[in-house]
Amino acid sequence: MGMSDGAAPDTEQQQTSGDKPPTYTRRTDQLPAVPALNLSQDAGPARYTTVTHFECISHLKFLAALSDLRDTVTSTPNVFSIPDPTPREFGSQINEAWALVKEKRWGVFTTKAVERYTVWWNVSVPASRPRPTVHQLSSTVYDDITACSNPLTWTRDELPPIDILMVWHAHMLNPRAFLEDCIRYGKMSFWSGGFPWRAVNECIDDRTLAYDTGKVAVRAFFTRTSLEWDNLEDMPTKTFQCPSCGHGNSTPWTSGKFTAPLDPTFEYWRGFADKNFGTYCARCHLSITHETLRVQKFRTDVSELLDGYIPMPGTLFNLWGVPERLSSTRRRKQQADFPNRLIRAAKRDFREYMRSSLWVCPSVTMLRDYLGALIQDRDTMRAAQPNSIQTSLLPEEKIAFRRMMSRYWDNSSQFAVDLVGAVVRQGTFIQKMDNIDWLHSPALMETMHRLIRKYAVFFQIMSSNPGRMAVPTLDVDLAWHTHQLSPGRYYEYSIHRTEQDGKRAIFIDHDDKVSETKLSDSFEWTSKMYRKITDGEIYSECTCWYCEATRHSDLHGKLFMPSSSGAKARNAAANLHDNPNISSHPDKNPHISSHSAVRTKYDTATLASGIDPSRLKFLKLRSEYEKARRRAAKRSSRYGKAAADGGEKHCSKDDDDKNRDLFGTYPLMWGYPVFVPYYGPYTCDPSVHCDAYASDPSCMNLNPGNPGNCVSGTCGGAVVVEGVVAEGVVAEDVVVAAVEEEEEDVVVVVEVVVERCSSCEDIF
Secondary structure, X not given: OOOOOOOOOOHHHHHHOOOOOOOOOOOHHHOOOOOOOOOOOOOOOOOOOOOOHHXXXXXXXXXXXXXXXXXXXXXXXXXXXOOOOOHHHHHHHHHHHHHHHHHHHHHHHHHHHHHHHHHHHHHHOOOOXXXXXXXXXXXXXXXXXXXXXXXXXXXXXXOOOHHHHHHHHHHHOOHHHHHHHHHHOOOHHHHHHOOOHHHHHHHEOOOOOOEOOOHHHHHHHHHHHOOOOOHHHOOOOEEEEOOOOOOEEEEOOOXXXXXXXXXXXXXXXXXXXXXXOEEEOOOOOOEEEHHHHHHHHHHHHHHHHHHHOOOOOOOOOOOOOOOOOOOOOOHHHOHHHHHHHHHHHOHHHHHHHHHHHHHHOOOHHHHHHHHHHHHHOHHHHHHHOOOOOOOOOOHHHHHHHHHHHHOOOOOOOOOOOOHHHHHHHHHHHHHHXXXXXXXXXXXXXXXXXXXXXXXXXXXXXXXXXXXXXXXXXXXXXXXXXXXXXXXXXXXXXHHHHHHHHHOOOOOOOOOOOEEHXXXXXXXXXXXXXXXXXXOOOOOOOOOOHHHHHHHHHHHOOOOOOOOHHHHHHHHHHHHHHHOOOOOOOHHHOOOEOOOXXXXXXXXXXXXOOOOOHXXXXXXXXXXXXXXXXXXXXXXXXXXXXXXXXXXXXXXXHHHHHHHOOOOOEOOEEOOEEOOEOOOOOOOOOOOOOOXXXXXXXXXXXXXXXXXXXXXXXXOOHHHOOOOOOOOOOOEEEEEEEEEOOOOOXXXXXXXXXXXXXXXXOOEO
């Protein structure tokens, strides 16, 4: 592989010259070709098998092609009229400036890719059945909505450009959102067909990893979509109709200039791909912003419901993500349909409100407040609940309402998820796969077989514990992602395994937006469960400080008692340091997959203790790591080894101070070393700047009144289910009392967790 964003450049030269980006060359003459792949057969029955090693390798090829695409786009001078930064202007901040320039170029490119994907979805992806109506949600037909006898297949000549494949790939890695969109638009053969591995593999060269479909696909794509093949040559401006008068308007994709200081630089950018996009309709002079377009999306969906009986987004599944037929008489079997009934019950008011909403309600927050008032109105609620005398909401009705609203927070597209953010978060995973570079490893086949077996254990953890979040390692995540790219197989496997292991059918989602603290806590729990199920195997075979701290908490924590799995795990953990193939560098190991990690924003009033939970997590990890260092030093001394001689790799203080300082480090951001006060393997990618995009892909704001917080009256205990963050339910865990379970022999487990809504402070 050539140098990627995560590869180590000449740091000293970068910091002194800094006037050009890192060189990017692929030395194909020194790289072995990827072995031939047999993609004609699947792994076996969908209920009992997952993916093949050939599919995982094909996935790696595709990820490598995406990594090259990102390198090429971000290193193109003056692309999107964003010039290269100069040392004369930015001085000591030149590395930060380069990182922001490359990120902004990629952000604009991704925004255009999503727009192009939307056009392709609408005109090139055929519908295999009519769009479902609210009446059909109660019919027997809906029981078989995921069944499809004619899955859509793709040939090399029918494939779209790679930027559209990239968005399609990220869309599918949000399984419930992708299924919902395919159901709402009647594209179930598209859902059932899955990602076209055979055709994509044919188009990616086994040595150069360049994506080339041939001229037939280029002509066919232009004929169907009227779009240019190359993203950079297409759509010079963003065109859209005014939400109020329908007049056609156009606006630049980005409009701004990098200036020092860099922190507030994006505050003054006004293009469509920018956070503070703003323009005026040339005819009616309506002020159009991202919030205006999000409200317009809601207006469109309401009109489709009232005029065409098309269900609102977020109302197609039961609490567990399964499309389930509604009862025609029993309210408790109609809970997922509540938003549709509410809007139809207030039909007259809604039509009047929608006519003027863009002028009097220009934001989703104001829309939320209006909907909250409807829920508090007894007459409206009686009309919405004709089969019940109770007007207060039932638990699943609250969930359904929050799910519906989550489709509009920070999302003006027609899809159930903000695809720009989804692509950006996947970019972190792509770069880590590129850094590890299994594709050119002599042990490639063995590695793929091993991670598929490991994924089977991981899925068992998920299916047996539906109320907990399991966090994958990078190798497990590759298999998990590959499985999700065959949606029909993944759905059937998920439903079958959860019915067998947890006695309830659940469509396990892939939550790609989780707070850093929750991600790390869940990773600790997953590591412990993996160790127990496998009788002592190590989940993350890595000797970086974070994995050492996580293992120490599990294997040497409080209430310790001997057990077979614990003893085997302690021996295995000690032997990791004698394995030359295992590194203490977090970028070279398949440890925690943190592409879904996002920062959380709080204000002092929101925090019960006044202390940021992420800071508390850092202090706990630091303490566990220091304990692990001291324990390793004692063990080295006991066996006559000197820590500095390599007896314990993580005890080398000089190496630690140079590469993994717990209080500050220089991670590579887009190829440049940039100082951050604290960066751990489980934290949000520091290369993602919160203000470089129209919607922040790396943050959840838990302050009252911000996007994601509840509509008045929709809080409730039932929100404590898997995937609630992905559904837009923002609530923080508050641990009242907890004693960790240390070994399987210890039966004492006391854990009391309550949830506090960050908007209305209800506890449930």
